Amino acid sequence: MSEYIKLDSEKISEAVKTIQDFGGTGILKCVQCGACSAVCPGVKAGFPVLCRLLIKKVLNGQLEEIIEETSTWGCQACNRCTEICPQGVRPQEVVFAFRRYQANDLAFSTSAMTSQMNLHSYGHAVFTDATELRKKVGLPPEAPTSAYNEKAQKEIQTLLENSPMGELGLY
Amino acid sequence: MEKLGLYLGCNIPFKAPDIEQSFRKIFPALGVEIEDLEGATCCPAWGTAPSFDLDTWCTISSRNITLAEDKGIDIMTGCNSCYGVMNEAKHFIEDSPDRKKRVNANLKTIDREYKGTSNVFHVSHVLYEKVGPEKIKESLVYSLDGLKVAIQPGCHILWPSDVYPVQEKNSFFPTILKELTQALGADVPHYSRLEFCCGMGGMRSTDVEKSLKLFTDKLMSMKEEIDPDMIVTTCSSCFLQFDMSQQILKERGVIDFSIPVFYYTQVLALALGFDPAQVAAISQTPRDEMIAEIQSDKRKIQK
Numbered sequence: 001m002s003e004y005i006k007l008d009s010e011k012i013s014e015a016v017k018t019i020q021d022f023g024g025t026g027i028l029k030c031v032q033c034g035a036c037s038a039v040c041p042g043v044k045a046g047f048p049v050l051c052r053l054l055i056k057k058v059l060n061g062q063l064e065e066i067i068e069e070t071s072t073w074g075c076q077a078c079n080r081c082t083e084i085c086p087q088g089v090r091p092q093e094v095v096f097a098f099r100r101y102q103a104n105d106l107a108f109s110t111s112a113m114t115s116q117m118n119l120h121s122y123g124h125a126v127f128t129d130a131t132e133l134r135k136k137v138g139l140p141p142e143a144p145t146s147a148y149n150e151k152a153q154k155e156i157q158t159l160l161e162n163s164p165m166g167e168l169g170l171y
Numbered sequence: 172m173e174k175l176g177l178y179l180g181c182n183i184p185f186k187a188p189d190i191e192q193s194f195r196k197i198f199p200a201l202g203v204e205i206e207d208l209e210g211a212t213c214c215p216a217w218g219t220a221p222s223f224d225l226d227t228w229c230t231i232s233s234r235n236i237t238l239a240e241d242k243g244i245d246i247m248t249g250c251n252s253c254y255g256v257m258n259e260a261k262h263f264i265e266d267s268p269d270r271k272k273r274v275n276a277n278l279k280t281i282d283r284e285y286k287g288t289s290n291v292f293h294v295s296h297v298l299y300e301k302v303g304p305e306k307i308k309e310s311l312v313y314s315l316d317g318l319k320v321a322i323q324p325g326c327h328i329l330w331p332s333d334v335y336p337v338q339e340k341n342s343f344f345p346t347i348l349k350e351l352t353q354a355l356g357a358d359v360p361h362y363s364r365l366e367f368c369c370g371m372g373g374m375r376s377t378d379v380e381k382s383l384k385l386f387t388d389k390l391m392s393m394k395e396e397i398d399p400d401m402i403v404t405t406c407s408s409c410f411l412q413f414d415m416s417q418q419i420l421k422e423r424g425v426i427d428f429s430i431p432v433f434y435y436t437q438v439l440a441l442a443l444g445f446d447p448a449q450v451a452a453i454s455q456t457p458r459d460e461m462i463a464e465i466q467s468d469k470r471k472i473q474k
Contacts (some may be wrong), residue, residue: 003399021227041326041368045381061461075379076368077217077255078326083342085236090331091240099222112218116316123212126181134188138449139195144207152210155234162280165220 011061019058024097026089030055036081036091047071051081051091054098067107072099106168113170120171122147123156173301174204175292176239178257180250181213182407190407193436193450194249194294200443201302201310205247208238214256217374222254225263229270230277232260233285237278240289249294249436251406252336252372254329257291262334287473293328294436295405296337299347304354312444313470315357321399321430322348322359323389323413325406326368337442342366351435355442364392371412387425394428401431401461403438410434417456431458441465 019027036051037043043050047070049057057066072095081091102108115125123146131141146152160166175198183190198205212235215221219300220228235257239246248254265287275284298307328335329342339345342465343366349359368374370385390413393399404410413432420426433451440450447462464470 003266023320040372041370041385043372044368045374045378045385047374047378047381070377073218074374074381076326076372076374077221077252078368079255079330080326082331083329092331096221100224103223108222109377112222115216115219119213121213124181124185125213125216125219126185128185130185131190133453134184135190137192137452139188139192143179143191144209144211145184145189146210146212148183149210152212155210155283156212156231158281159227159230159234159277160220162277163220164224165227168223 005060005062008061011063012059015058015061015063018063018101019094019097022097022100024094025141027055027058027094029087030059030089031087033055033086035084035086036089039080041076041078042071042074045074047074050075050095055089055091055094058094058098063101067102067105070109072102073108073112075099076116104164104168116165116170119159120160121153123153172202172204173467174206174244175247175297176208176242176244176289177205178208178211178235178246178248178253180248180253181216182411183249187407187434187453189450189452190249190410190434193434193440193445195274195448196445197440197443201306203297203301206242206244208235208246214250214253216252217256218376226270226273226277228256228259229264229274233258233264233274234278234281234283236261236289236291237283239273240286245290245292245302247292247294247297249407249434251293251327252308252408254291254293258334258336261287261291266321270345292336293405295328295347295351298351300337302349306422307351307354307439311355311442311472313465314472315355315438315442315465316470318357318400318464319397320357320359321353321362321393321397321402322365323369323402323404323406323409324348324366325404325409328405329366348403350433352403355439360397362392362396369409369412371408375412379393380466382415383419386412387420390417390420390426394430399430401433401438401458403433403434403435405435407434414454414456418419429456431459431461432456438465457468
């Protein structure tokens, strides 16, 4: 039996405004042609609610209903969708706007916390002690990045703590 | 000699420093001076600030760009994701005077200002546009003549083409890496899934099985259509995926072969005669035999 959706104009306006405010400014240009989904590696891999379908659900006002949806976190940010979209929607910007909506309600995988903590502590989302590996290939043990630079770490911590990310209690 | 700021990102200095060493060897040898961007941070990666707040993303990216602006030079990065993230941030900042004001207000708290005077290039663009395939060809000590290479350009240097300083003629049929690899003397046949995603990135951290499914399609396309001697990429994330995941598929009995994988500058460094113990020392997928083949006496170019 098919699932019927009761459209609610207030919910639709609110959903569209939320996504636009988070950066998905082109969402209303979408005509649901599906070109984005046809080239999306996430859709090909089996994440269902990406590109066309994600946009459709937002345009139906179903924002809250899909807040726990994990498909958006499978987006590779490759921007094939943006390149191919004939309407100038820039679908990746919509996908990331939806991610921001989710993230600001902390609706993301706890596994993503490590990269946020690493970014705050070392200035790197991916950080491992590579001292031995670096010496092995003839490089100085410490990379010339924020990982070993106290001033740079202080700078990124100041920027993150004073940003909306700082208000989420991530650090 | 042209001078560029070397932006390392995260994968290269901490997971594959032999790629970093290959940059440090080849660029001065080819007439490009590289200067470290001391204190550079993550670009920031897609799963971090870009997934939370657009202005914070632009602020952190632009802080990295100010490091190059302070030196009056452009940026060169070897990571496709960093190339994409920082160029898109530049696009978002320069597209909106209000955002630029907000970003600079954020940067003011750490005594920095984004001016927009430095471009962000990828290593492959520097090799293709500033060095050129001809100069690469003339500099070779060893030739890859007769070796068959499957290339993997990666996603984030291709799309969205409208925000990038260097573009392919057709981003769905990219040719820059192909020409750079042909300059080494290698054969680079086309395979049907050339521009397909390898499954690394957010997909791998969200659902490793889906990521491996995509990777298997890509790998099998290379194997069945062209049966390459090696895989060459200019994306550090693609490099890690091809290097790590072939071993997983082998352990699971999904494949009974393995194909050596190199970042482009590693294979170029080998062809220029640099020490493999420095420029191609770290991999899970075996590649010693291929390294010995590349640097064998029979491949030495008589000048």
